[in-house]
Amino acid sequence: MVVLHPGYFLNLTNFAVIAQKDIIWEVSGNYQKQSYRNRCHIANDRGFHTLSIPIKHNGKLNGRNTYAEVAIDNKYAWQRQHWRTLQTAYRTSPFFEFYEDDLAVLYHNTYSSLLEFNLKTIEIACECLQIDMPKIQTSIYHKTVEQDVDGRYLIDAKKKTPLDFEPYVQVFDDRNGFIKNLSILDLLFNEGTNALDYLQNIPLDFMNA
Secondary structure (H helix, E strand, O other): OEEEOOOOOOEHHHHHHHHHOOEEEOOOOEOOOOEOOOEEEEEEOOEEEEEEOOEOOOOHHHOOOEHHHOEEOOOOOHHHHHHHHHHHHHOOOOOHHHHHHHHHHHHHOOOOEHHHHHHHHHHHHHHHHOOOOOOOEOOOOOOOOOOOEEOHHHHEOOOOOOOOOOOOOOOOHHHHOOOOOOEHHHHHHHHHHHHHHHHHOOOOHHHOO
């Protein structure tokens, strides 16, 4: 099994692992910045674009928050902004209307827990892919993983994975070229029912999994 961190509409590397392997969700560790825990990458008319979820910061004097303790800062209208951005970026894509109703609920209901919201985004993406949502979660944080494969580093937005992604048609690729390893949303909106086959054909040799 592979241990992964849940994130905000995870990228194709993470979803390739989800599509091909048995998963354990790491929900017991500390929250860390600069990760896909509160951001995802999409493509719009200007190219690479980041959607970030605002969170309530604990402050250095109180120490680190665990991931499960991190609260979304809903005083910002981030859901409306994210949904409008997705509509603008992908409304001309072949499958946006096909998945629109399934995804809209995430931006019309209020969530307080970042972890809960992220797990919900993964659940809905799995439903769109027609695969089972992994259910197993950790109960205790371990710095090293002994019996399973440690894929937790894939949540780090700064780390690059040595993958060559087969280009697929993206909405604005005529002006921006192919942008690789975006959020699962980009693949779903552009490839639709072919998305799962695409994920299953991504080689995971780099993980030794």
